[in-house]
Amino acid sequence: MKYSARLRLLAVQTGLIASLGLGFATLAYSETILTVALAANPQMQTAAKLIGNFEKKYPDIKVRFQTLPENQLRPAVLKDVATKSGQYDVVMIGAYEVPLWAQKGWIVDLSQYAKADTAWNEGDLLRPIRNLVSYKGNLFATPFYGSSSFMFYRKDLFAKAGLTMPETPTWNQVAQFAAKLDDKKAGVSGICLRGVPGWGQNLASLTTVINTFGGRWFDQKWQPALSEPESKAAxxxxxxxxxxxxxxxxxxxxxxxxxxxFSQGHAAMWYDDTVFAGPVLDQAGPGVKDNVGFAMAPVKATKASGWLWAWGLSIPTTSKNRDAAWKLISWLTSQEYIKLAGEKAGWGQVPPGSRTSTYQIPEYKKAVASFGDLTLQSINSADPLRPTIEPVPYSGVQYVDIPEFEQIGDFTSQQISGAISGQVTVDEAINASQKKMTDIMQDAGYIK
Structure with a gap:
């Protein structure tokens, strides 16, 4: 009986040890899975390809990217954070969303993380870009890249036509250039501009034109101002x-x-984001790459007109993996990552406009010799606090920093797209937008 009892006891102990061992093994090999929402831009796609380097550095963290076009990313992420669904541990959001979402308490204040992580070197961030991803002085997103807007043009086509692109052209000059360079038979348009609807699509470009024409979205009393002469002319x-x-x-x-x-040689000029300078040179076909020139954003009544933007990485307050999420977003926006992207994907794929040190890397300086200085000049010339000539009650160069602008902008952009396609006249587009804006602003309490 004693021998049998000892056997039973030994069996129980062995099973217990095995069970505990299994538990310890499971614990030792547990993984944190981060779900990340990214915009489908060239530099973000490079980040997705290089994520194995992060997972090698942090083997207990696995990253799952959901990469979406901008117009799909914004509503998907907004729905997730607003309803507190908790689907994402990291979200890529723009300069427009950061202060609004920080105010609502939807995203984590990263100031303490940044302060404790001295290797990340917050002081290296370009000041205008850091300000864009902050709220009341505190950091709420790590800037993946910062940018402005400028003009891309074909130097060979300009030379052939006897034209010279000024460093800072006027919009009137651009229109004249486009007329002379437009060659429908050769399949070359005089200029390429955003026409697709979206407040971050055609309205981004158009709003900079409105600003430099002396127009504005609202007057000081929040009355819609798109029908004012300057806005209408723009x-x-x-x-x-x-x-x-x-x-x-x-x-x-x-x-x-x-x-x-533009990369394939079907446009003589293109006005857009400075971030696309590297991809243009990387993707340009034969006869195009060596003939790409860059100039400051065109102006009319202002000295500068380029926009100011940043895509940042934020942690929703619903994330249960905040510490791991910080490791990821700090790595993706670090000096280490920038060097890795340059070495592995090409220096043209490096996220620009976020760090001062980026512009001190010899290989990067050589790769961006034709546009690096113009990018920094464009960023430093943009003034989101005074985007146009007349006083305005809002900040933002290519957007208005109020929650209602997303609805206003998307509706107005649809009207503008309709005017571009010829479905409505410009006057009809403006009148419909003015009415919609007035209704929204009255409902929101801006107009008494």
Missing amino acids: INFYVNLIRQHGQPDAAKDGWQECLQL
């Missing part, structure tokens, strides 16, 4: 320039299509 100019000398079916084209058209 909208007419933009739509007519595209209709007369822009790419075919422009109302369907965003930055993706213009990047492809």
Whole structure:
């Protein structure tokens, strides 16, 4: 009996030890899985390809990317954070969303993380870009890249036509250049501009034109101002320039299509984000790459007109993996990652405009010799606190920093796209937008 009892006891102990051992093994090999929402931009796609380097550094963390076009990313992420669904541990959001979401308590204040992580070197961030991803002085997103806007042009086509692109052209000059360079028979448009709907698509470009024409979205009393003479003139100019000398079916084209058209030699000029300078040179076909030139954003009544933007990485307050999420977003926006991206993917794929040290890397300086200084000059010339000539009650160069702008912008952009395609006149587009804006602003309590 004693022998049998000892056997039973030994069996129980062995099973217990095995069970505990299994538990310890499971614990030792547990993984944190981070779900990340990214915009489908060239530099973000490079990040997805290089994520294995992060997972090798942090073997207990696995990253799952959901990469979406900008127009799909914004509503998907907004729905997740607003309803506190908790689907994402990290979200890529823009300069427009950061302060608004921080105010609502949707994203984590990263100041303490940044302060404790001295290797990340917060002081290295470009000041205008850091300000864009902050709220009341505190950091709420790590800037993946910062950018402005400028003009891309074909030096060979300009030389052939006897034209010279100024460092800072006027929009009137650009219109004249587009008319002379427009060659429908050769399949070359005078200019490529965003026409597809979206407040971050055609309105981004158009709003900078409105600003430099002396127009504005609202007056000091929040009355819609798109029908003011300066705003109206700018909208007419933009739509007519595209209709007369822009790419075919422009109302369907965003930055993706213009990047492809310009890189393949189907446009003599392209006005868009400075971040696409590297991808243009990387993707340019024979006869194009060595003939790409860059100039400051065109102006009319202001000294500068480029926009100011940043895509940042934020942690939703619903994330249960905040410490791991910080490791990821700090790595993706670090000096270490920038060097890795340059070495592995090419220096043209390095996220620009975020860190001062980036512009001190010899290989990067050589790769961006034709546009690096212009990018920094464009970023430093943008003034989101005074985007136009007349006083305005808002900040933001290519957007208005109020929650209602997303609805206003998307509706107005649809009207502008309709005018570009010829479905409505410019006056009809402006009048419909003015009415919609007035209704929204009255409902929101801005207009008494």
